[in-house]
Structure formats: structure tokens, C-alpha cells
Amino acid sequence: MNLIELAANAPKAELHLHIEGSFEPELMFAMARRNGVKLPFASVEEIRKAYNFSNLQEFLDIYYQGMSVLLYSQDFYDLTWAYLQRAAEDNVIHTEIFFDPQGHTERGVKFSDVIGGISRALADAKQKLGISSKLIMCFLRHLSEEDALSTWEEAQPFLSLIDGVGLDSSEVGHPPSKFKNVFTLARQAGLHLVAHAGEEGPPEYVWQALDELQVERIDHGNRALEDRKLVKHLADSGMCLTVCPLSNLKLCVIDDMSKHPIRKMLDAGLKPMLNSDDPSYFGGYVNDNYAAVITALNLTRDEVTALLINSFTGSFLSAEQKADALEKLNSYLTRSTA
Ligand code: ADE
Ligand code: ZN
Numbered sequence: 001m002n003l004i005e006l007a008a009n010a011p012k013a014e015l016h017l018h019i020e021g022s023f024e025p026e027l028m029f030a031m032a033r034r035n036g037v038k039l040p041f042a043s044v045e046e047i048r049k050a051y052n053f054s055n056l057q058e059f060l061d062i063y064y065q066g067m068s069v070l071l072y073s074q075d076f077y078d079l080t081w082a083y084l085q086r087a088a089e090d091n092v093i094h095t096e097i098f099f100d101p102q103g104h105t106e107r108g109v110k111f112s113d114v115i116g117g118i119s120r121a122l123a124d125a126k127q128k129l130g131i132s133s134k135l136i137m138c139f140l141r142h143l144s145e146e147d148a149l150s151t152w153e154e155a156q157p158f159l160s161l162i163d164g165v166g167l168d169s170s171e172v173g174h175p176p177s178k179f180k181n182v183f184t185l186a187r188q189a190g191l192h193l194v195a196h197a198g199e200e201g202p203p204e205y206v207w208q209a210l211d212e213l214q215v216e217r218i219d220h221g222n223r224a225l226e227d228r229k230l231v232k233h234l235a236d237s238g239m240c241l242t243v244c245p246l247s248n249l250k251l252c253v254i255d256d257m258s259k260h261p262i263r264k265m266l267d268a269g270l271k272p273m274l275n276s277d278d279p280s281y282f283g284g285y286v287n288d289n290y291a292a293v294i295t296a297l298n299l300t301r302d303e304v305t306a307l308l309i310n311s312f313t314g315s316f317l318s319a320e321q322k323a324d325a326l327e328k329l330n331s332y333l334t335r336s337t338a
Contacts (some may be wrong), residue, residue, distance in 0.1 A: 006338035007290035007304050011328045013094040014087060014275050014286045016219050016242035017116060018138075018168065019076075020067050021098055021278025022083035032069045033077070035177055040065065056200050056251050057170055067103050076117025084125040086279075090287040094315055094325060096134040097122070101151055102143060111154045112214075119161045134163035134316050136194060139182060140186050141167050141174035148182045148238040163316060164192030166219065167209075171201040176208040176215075183213040190263060192216055192316050194242075199253060203227035210239075214322045217242060217314060222253055225261055225268070235269035240314025244277035245293050257296035266303055273310035301338060 001009075010059035025047040032039045041047045047241040053059040070076060070330070081098070087095055097118070104114045118135065137155060139148040155162060165186040167179055176195050183193055195209040199220035206224045209215045213318040223229050234241070243262060248254045256262075274293070279285045284292065290307070293299060312325040 001336055001338045003294050003299065003301060003304055003338050004291045006301070006333075006336055007294060007308065007334070009091060010308050010332055011093045011325065012092050012308055013271060013273075013285065013315050013325070014092050014316075015096045015217070015240070015311065015315055016098070016244055016275035016277055017083070017095060018063075018100065018278050019080055019083060020070070020096045020103065021063060021282075022086070022276075022280050023066050023079055024082065024280045027078065027082055028066055028069055031075055035069060035071050035075070037069050037071070039069065043233060047161070051283075053250055054252050059118045059251055059278070060169060062282065063278065064103055067100075068107065070104060071109055071113075073113040073117040073120075074120055077121045078117075078119045080121035081124065083279075084121060084129060086129055086285055088125075088129045088131060088189070090285050092131060092286060093187075093328070094132045094312070094317060094321075096136055096315060097161075098136050098138045098168065100138050100140060100168065102140045102147065105151070105154065111151075111158070115155075115158050115161055123131055132317070132321070134192070134222060136164040136166045136192070137162050138166040138168040140169040140177060141178065141196075142170040145179055145182055149185075152182050152185055159189060159191075159243065162191065163234050164194060166193075167195040167197075167213070168219075169204065171196060171199055171234075175201070175205050175306075177212050177304055180212050185216075187214060194219055196220055197222035199248075199251075203230050206234075216240075216316075220248075220253075221265075221270075221272075222248065222261055224270075226262060231268050231270065238271060240310060241265060241270055241272040242275050242314070243272040244275045244290050246279075246282045247277035249292075250282040257292050258296060259292055260308075262293050263299065263303065267308055271310045273307050273314050305333060 025044040194217040196219040197209040
């Protein structure tokens with residue numbers, strides 16, 4: 001077995017996945033037809049051809065357009081179920097999923113339909129696929145904090161279905177500090193906290209996410225490497241970074257996979273792990289991300305093992321559940337020769 005196969009067959013967690021970013025063009029087209037929504041593309045091929053981005057904003061413009069097809073609870077169920085079935089093929093046994101309620105409620109879709117459909121699929125995945133999950137509600141950072149606070153209010157009846165809050169969308173110009181109040185409310189409610197930081201934005205945004213929002217994980221974190229003091233702080237605190245190599249390539253955060261900072265992160269004592277971010281848009285699910293960095297950087301077995309371990313230790317599973325998952329991984333690794 002080579003290292004790519006070793007990683008592909010390993011039990012793993014995915015901790016950075018936007019459910020709306022797993023919307024495959026085939027399902028998007030079928031749903032557009034059944035919902036009577038007109039897409040600005042004539043075919044699946046035309047949609048795929050449009051997936052050429054030179055930065056985060058170009059991607060987000062198309063991502064929000066794709067979402068417009070999602071109207072009813074069943075749509076959110078079908079979207080989530082499709083991802084979970086695909087994740088099972090990649091031996092994902094635990095996933096922590098982001099959703100963007102504001103991308104839907106601002107179009108008149110009911111919050112209860114969004115979260116109802118997603119949650120039903122997550123419950124079915126536990127039953128039928130043996131995949132456990134957490135659900136993380138993201139605030140769109142290009143909108144105001146008042147808007148995020150209204151969404152927080154709307155979410156109150158459903159807090160038992162929500163494990164954490166996050167921050168996504170256009171990073172530059174929208175620092176984490178803008179969302180300090182809503183994150184404080186989420187923290188007081190006992191939710192987990194994460195934020196996208198250092199994808200396109202400067203190291204200062206990573207500091208703000210840590211100090212002002214008090215996040216437990218950094219999503220991406222690539223640009224943290226520009227600040228030595230920050231790297232030391234992240235290493236000393238054991239902070240997990242949810243890293244997304246194919247996303248970084250597609251959004252021109254890096255210009256070649258051989259320049260991906262994943263090894264630098266590991267060498268600096270950080271705790272990165274690998275994810276697909278928006279797999280339908282970026283050309284690959286989680287195993288494709290492992291394969292891409294293993295190939296481009298010639299990762300060692302120890303490095304791949306560290307990434308797989310971090311996928312569980314960085315999760316919001318309980319200590320007991322983490323120990324269980326790590327035991328599964330360890331027993332797999334001792335049986336496998338690569
Ligand atoms: N929303 C979906 N994917 C995202 C990403 N990679 N960065 C910021 N916001 C996002
Ligand atoms: Zn993301």
C-alpha cells in the first residue's frame with residue numbers, strides 16, 4: 001500500500017466543510033428543475049467551466065448564486081445526505097459541518113427548514129453510515145454584526161441542534177473584532193467557537209480571532225506563518241488549524257501545491273489537519289486533499305499520521321470519543337504497511 005492509499009483508507013475526521021460548498025452541479029440542476037428556479041448556466045458542464053477563480057471573492061459570488069436553488073427542508077436534506085454518502089466513501093467517521101443561514105434566510109427561506117433538513121440528514125448518517133457529526137453555524141462576515149445578532153436570535157429555538165458558531169465569507173476588510181458581541185453571546189450559551197482567519201487576511205486577524213473572539217480552532221490559518229510570535233503562541237496553545245489545500249490552490253492562496261505550507265506548519269509544531277472546504281467547487285473531497293499534498297510535498301508516513309491524528313484531537317468530540325477514534329486509527333495504522 002502506498003501513502004496515498006494509506007491515508008485514503010484511514011478512518012478520519014473532516015472539520016472544515018461548508019455544506020453549501022458540497023453542492024454538486026448535477027444535484028444543483030435537478031433541484032433547480034424541481035423547484036422551478038432558473039440557473040444562469042445552460043448545463044452541468046457550463047457550471048463546472050465557471051469554477052475558475054482568482055481569489056476568494058470570485059468564488060463566493062458563484063457560491064451564493066448556487067445556493068439560490070435551495071428552498072425547502074428536503075433540499076437541505078438532499079444536499080447534506082449527498083455529502084455524507086461521499087464522505088463515507090473517504091472513510092470519514094466524524095464530520096463537523098458549517099452552514100450559512102444568512103445565505104438562505106435573506107432569500108426568504110425559513111431558518112427551521114434549513115436546520116431541519118440538515119439535522120435530519122446528520123441523524124440518518126449516524127444511523128445508516130456510522131458517521132458522527134457536529135453542526136457549526138457561520139456568520140457571513142461581509143454583513144453587519146447587527147445582522148449576525150438577528151441570526152443569533154433566530155437560532156435560539158434550535159440551539160440544541162447547534163454545536164458551535166463560526167465566521168466565514170469575504171475576509172479582508174471584515175476583521176474578527178467586528179463580531180465580538182455575537183461571539184460573546186455564543187460563548188455564554190456554551191457553544192464552541194471557530195473562525196476563518198489568515199486565509200487571505202493578515203496575521204492580525206488570527207490574533208483577533210484568538211484574543212477577541214476566543215476561538216478554539218482557526219479555519220485555514222495559512223498567513224499565521226508570517227508572524228513568528230503568533231506561530232509560537234499557536235504551537236504553545238496546541239491550537240488546531242483546519243487546512244484546505246485544494247481550496248488554497250483554487251483560490252490562489254498558493255500558486256502551486258508544492259508551495260503549500262502544510263509541512264512548514266508541522267515542522268513549526270502547529271497542529272494542522274486536512275479538509276475539503278467546498279469540495280464541489282475546488283475539485284476534490286478530503287481524500288483528494290491528502291493525495292494532493294502527499295504527492296506535491298512527498299510527505300512522510302509520520303507526517304500523514306500526524307495529520308490524521310490531528311483530525312480527531314482537533315475535533316469537538318468528547319475526550320472519551322476522541323480516545324475511541326484514535327484507537328480505531330491506531331489499530332488501522334498498525335495493521336497497514338506503507
Ligand atoms: N465560505 C465558503 N467557503 C469559504 C472559504 N474558503 N473562505 C471563506 N468563506 C467561505
Ligand atoms: Zn471555509
